[in-house]
Amino acid sequence: MNAARDAIGTAPAFVSTRDPARRPVSFEQALRRGLAPDGGLYVPARVPPLAPGWQAAEDWHEVVAAVLGPWFAPEEREARVASAQAALDFPVPIRSLPDRRALLELHHGPTLAFKDVAARTMARWWSHSLRRSGERATVLVATSGDTGSAVADGFAGIPNLRVVVLYPAGRVSPLQERQLTLPRDGVYALAVEGDFDACQRLAKAALVDPALAPLALSSANSINVGRLLPQVTYHVWGVLQLSSVLAVAPSEVVSVVPSGNLGNLCAGVLAAAMGLPLAGFVAAHNANDHFPRVLRGEVEPADAPATVATLSNAMDVGAPSNLERLLGLFPDGRYPLPIVGESVDDDATLEAIARTWRDDGVLVCPHTAVGLEALRRQRARRPDGAAAPALVLATAHPAKFPEVVTRAVPEPRATHPALEALPPARPHARVQPSSAALQEWLLASLEPSG
Numbered sequence: 001m002n003a004a005r006d007a008i009g010t011a012p013a014f015v016s017t018r019d020p021a022r023r024p025v026s027f028e029q030a031l032r033r034g035l036a037p038d039g040g041l042y043v044p045a046r047v048p049p050l051a052p053g054w055q056a057a058e059d060w061h062e063v064v065a066a067v068l069g070p071w072f073a074p075e076e077r078e079a080r081v082a083s084a085q086a087a088l089d090f091p092v093p094i095r096s097l098p099d100r101r102a103l104l105e106l107h108h109g110p111t112l113a114f115k116d117v118a119a120r121t122m123a124r125w126w127s128h129s130l131r132r133s134g135e136r137a138t139v140l141v142a143t144s145g146d147t148g149s150a151v152a153d154g155f156a157g158i159p160n161l162r163v164v165v166l167y168p169a170g171r172v173s174p175l176q177e178r179q180l181t182l183p184r185d186g187v188y189a190l191a192v193e194g195d196f197d198a199c200q201r202l203a204k205a206a207l208v209d210p211a212l213a214p215l216a217l218s219s220a221n222s223i224n225v226g227r228l229l230p231q232v233t234y235h236v237w238g239v240l241q242l243s244s245v246l247a248v249a250p251s252e253v254v255s256v257v258p259s260g261n262l263g264n265l266c267a268g269v270l271a272a273a274m275g276l277p278l279a280g281f282v283a284a285h286n287a288n289d290h291f292p293r294v295l296r297g298e299v300e301p302a303d304a305p306a307t308v309a310t311l312s313n314a315m316d317v318g319a320p321s322n323l324e325r326l327l328g329l330f331p332d333g334r335y336p337l338p339i340v341g342e343s344v345d346d347d348a349t350l351e352a353i354a355r356t357w358r359d360d361g362v363l364v365c366p367h368t369a370v371g372l373e374a375l376r377r378q379r380a381r382r383p384d385g386a387a388a389p390a391l392v393l394a395t396a397h398p399a400k401f402p403e404v405v406t407r408a409v410p411e412p413r414a415t416h417p418a419l420e421a422l423p424p425a426r427p428h429a430r431v432q433p434s435s436a437a438l439q440e441w442l443l444a445s446l447e448p449s450g
């Protein structure tokens with residue numbers, strides 16, 4: 001990789017994937033901007049190695065220090081690591097399955113999905129930067145259901161920040177609406193009379209609307225580096241746990257990542273670039289199989305098809321944004337370790353949910369099922385039948401997707417006390433899908449940030 005000059009002390013700088021001059025910005029600037037002004041994604045100019053002794057880490061917080069510390073200058077390191085550790089106050093255990101497989105359960109956070117890890121950490125890092133400058137900001141997030149509640153929960157009550165969540169009226173599940181409209185300090189849920197694309201369009205337009213400048217709008221979507229770095233931590237922690245349980249070297253482990261926008265896979269590849277030795281990754285996609293086809297050399301990265309609706313709907317992404325980041329980090333797909341792609345359709349997803357319950361006694365969400373089925377196929381393709389130890393990322397709790405899970409396993413019903421305890425959805429504000437309507441609502445509802 002081309003090493004650019006560091007912008008701040010010994011901390012790695014970040015550069016835009018679209019800037020041939022590779023002009024460096026600090027992590028803080030990359031975090032606050034989200035997207036680079038030229039429309040590119042920020043990538044590190046150099047990838048630091050994991051802190052010495054990382055293999056000896058005994059718990060997740062020690063791993064968090066070993067993974068995140070090297071990204072910050074010494075004078076900043078302690079505070080940044082401490083805020084990440086404070087944010088990550090829930091466990092990320094592995095659950096062993098037969099045949100040298102394990103699930104890395106990323107769904108023990110407040111909204112029961114892996115996004116809690118990144119949203120909670122990013123909120124604290126962001127607030128840390130704003131407090132230093134005395135500014136306030138308003139985070140605008142468009143959601144098709146899941147991201148919105150993780151961001152709302154992660155940012156709730158955080159000083160100097162407030163959140164507006166735009167979601168498509170009548171197009172999120174009843175459970176998701178109850179999660180989205182839960183009363184939270186500094187969080188506003190707004191239903192848009194349109195689809196998810198309309199929400200995204202409105203959010204993007206609002207970010208560049210000069211009339212809304214006094215609100216200091218910013219975005220917390222999945223391409224923000226503030227979401228990427230925290231996700232590196234659990235790739236390392238998962239492999240350490242599995243290698244200890246099975247008494248195998250980390251370099252034998254295959255990691256299976258249920259993928260859509262490729263943020264999670266990008267974080268895993270970054271872990272490998274930092275020095276996590278692994279046998280390789282399986283990028284497990286649903287019918288939205290652009291990345292597996294790119295890996296097989298069947299299509300160009302830029303020729304992405306339209307999105308297809310599936311039962312693992314949080315992975316319904318036709319054109320994954322983080323592909324640009326992966327290729328920015330590793331030009332021409334020269335990844336630090338092998339990545340293979342699989343594509344699993346809805347019937348096979350339902351079958352994998354049913355099989356995992358029947359054979360392993362575990363209920364999984366449809367996204368995790370795509371990962372388990374992708375692993376089964378990868379293993380079946382090996383001529384020698386050898387089964388490398390495998391870690392499958394369990395990205396959400398099955399109780400978040402009752403409609404799909406009960407189609408495969410009618411009984412028992414997947415439940416979770418946190419979801420059972422949610423109050424009914426609150427009456428919420430609704431706006432027409434027009435920039436003028438959103439602008440009017442924002443200016444009437446929010447105090448200027450100044």
Ligand SMILES: Cc1ncc(COP(=O)(O)O)c(C=O)c1O
Nearest residue numbers: 259260261262263264314367395
């Ligand atoms: C439950 C679940 N699994 C998997 C994914 C895919 O992750 P990524 O978009 O980082 O590839 C998502 C993304 O939203 C998700 O919500």
